[in-house]
Structure formats: C-alpha cells, structure tokens
Amino acid sequence: MTITTEFVIRSPSLPLVTLAQSIPSNQIECVHGLCRERTARVFVVYLNPDDDVSEDELAAFDEIVDVTPLGRASGKDVYQVTLKLADVVSDAFAPERFTASQVEPTIVTPDGWYEKKIFQNYNAFNGMRTRCESYGIEVELVSISQNPPQNNGSSRYGLTxxxxxxxxxxxxxxxxxxxxxxxxxxxxxxxxxxxxxxxxxxxxxxxxxxxxxxxxxxxxxxxxx
The missing domain is CATH 1.10.10 (Arc Repressor Mutant, subunit A)
Incomplete structure (x- = not known):
C-alpha cells in the first residue's frame, strides 16, 4: 500500500532557491529527474510572466550553465535550464537509494523545495529523509496519507x-x-x-x-x- 507525502526540503545547496529569492513572487515551479537519474542536471522551470525574468537574466545566475526557452504553458513562461548541482544534492537524491513518484511539480521558494511524492511505504519515505539529513539537508514532513488499497486488481476508477x-x-x-x-x-x-x-x-x-x-x-x- 503506497503513501502520499508532502514535505519541504531545506539546504543552502539546493538549486534555484536563489532564483526564487530574486523574483517578486518568490516562487517558481520546476520538473526535474533527480529521483530517476543521479546526474540529472536538466530542469524545466515555470515562471510567472509578471516576474518579468528574461533569458539573459536566468543565464546570469552562477548555477545555471545553459538556458533554452520552451514557450508558454498553463499561463507561465517555460524554460529548460541546465544546472551545476552540488555533490551533496546528487548524492542525497541518488535514485538507487529510494524510489518515489512525483505527483506535482516542485515548488521552489526562498524557504526551500516543497514536494508532493508517492512512496511505497513510510519506511521508504523515512529512508529518504534520513539519507538527506546525513548530507545536511533538512526534510520537514507536512502531511502524509495512506492511499486506498486496490480491490481485485483494479482501482475505484476501474483501472487495472x-x-x-x-x-x-x-x-x-x-x-x-x-x-x-x-x-x-x-x-x-x-x-x-x-x-x-x-x-x-x-x-x-x-x-x-x-x-x-x-x-x-x-x-x-x-x-x-
């Protein structure tokens, strides 16, 4: 039986936090593959147009090594950015250490990363939290809920x-x-x-x-x- 968790990750090593600090809304959304690939450095970033962040301004951040505009989606400006990840981030989120499915895009604020993920069980989540903390990355659990069991191999929507x-x-x-x-x-x-x-x-x-x-x-x- 899986669980759905909401949590906040805090560390000065987390990418894009500085960017969130610099814009009026103090918030961006991103999609990343750190749970799937240790060396994932390509993030898709969603910015509010009212923040008025240009491609050149993104490229000026030290941690960003490449920027590609992707257009607009869901009312937001979308960019693909390649980042320089701190070693502690790559190691802490090594995919072979735990498995989780991203439910929603990561919300980056000056306080850290807000994430919503599905884990196989509480032990899997706690293993991720313990490993992050061993690298000096704080994980604060916001909420946790147990997903309903499936009956006869199908969900309540009739899915297998x-x-x-x-x-x-x-x-x-x-x-x-x-x-x-x-x-x-x-x-x-x-x-x-x-x-x-x-x-x-x-x-x-x-x-x-x-x-x-x-x-x-x-x-x-x-x-x-």
Missing amino acids: ERQQEALQLAISQGYYESPRQVSTEELAEEMGISQPSMSSLLRRGERQLLTSALGSQPEVKALSE
Whole structure:
C-alpha cells in the first residue's frame, strides 16, 4: 500500500532557491529527474510572466550553465535550464537509494523545495529523509496519507494496477504537460516494458478514466482484443 507525502526540503545547496529569492513572487515551479537519474542536471522551470525574468537574466545566475526557452504553458513562461548541482544534492537524491513518484511539480521558494511524492511505504519515505539529513539537508514532513488499497486488481476508477501505475508515472514525469517532458519510450524503459505496451496501457487507462468520469456508456464489443 503506497503513501502520499508532502514535505519541504531545506539546504543552502539546493538549486534555484536563489532564483526564487530574486523574483517578486518568490516562487517558481520546476520538473526535474533527480529521483530517476543521479546526474540529472536538466530542469524545466515555470515562471510567472509578471516576474518579468528574461533569458539573459536566468543565464546570469552562477548555477545555471545553459538556458533554452520552451514557450508558454498553463499561463507561465517555460524554460529548460541546465544546472551545476552540488555533490551533496546528487548524492542525497541518488535514485538507487529510494524510489518515489512525483505527483506535482516542485515548488521552489526562498524557504526551500516543497514536494508532493508517492512512496511505497513510510519506511521508504523515512529512508529518504534520513539519507538527506546525513548530507545536511533538512526534510520537514507536512502531511502524509495512506492511499486506498486496490480491490481485485483494479482501482475505484476501474483501472487495472498496471494502468494506474503507467498513468501515475506519466503524470509525474510530465508526459501530459505542454510541451511534453518525456516520451513513451522513456516511460516504457522506466517500467521495463516495450514502447507499444506502454502506449497501450496509457490509451486504455485514459479511455477508462474518461468512461468513469463521463458516466456509463453503451458497451461496444470489439471484433478482437
């Protein structure tokens, strides 16, 4: 049974905190792959247009080594930035040490990182917290909730366990963002399945969610499954 956690991470070594301090809103959103790849240095950053941050101003930060504008999504200016990560950050978030799925983009403020993640159990979360603290990174738990168990291999939306796993992974990695942050090939590699199988899981899961949300539809039997 998985748990959903909300927590704040604090450390002077965390990237983008200085950027958040410098803008009027004191807040940015980002998507990163630190839980999947130790050397992940490419972040997708979402900035409020009212903060009026230019590409040149981003590039002027010492920790940012490359900036690529990606346009606008959900009313925010989107940039892909390559960062210089402190060793303690790369080591503390080493993916082989723990596994977690990102539920929402990381919110970066002058106080640190606010994150919402799904862990396999409390021990998995506590292991991540203990490891971070061993590197001088504080982790403050804001909330924790136990996700409901699945009955007979399906969720309350009628999804199979694998469909739900595929959809949660796709959401956490930005598959449904605009622009898309990950490909079905990358998602398939993460789940250890082929790309056609991943596409099928997502397609069937999406159809089931729509059917559940829109109400029962007349059953149409396919000629073959």
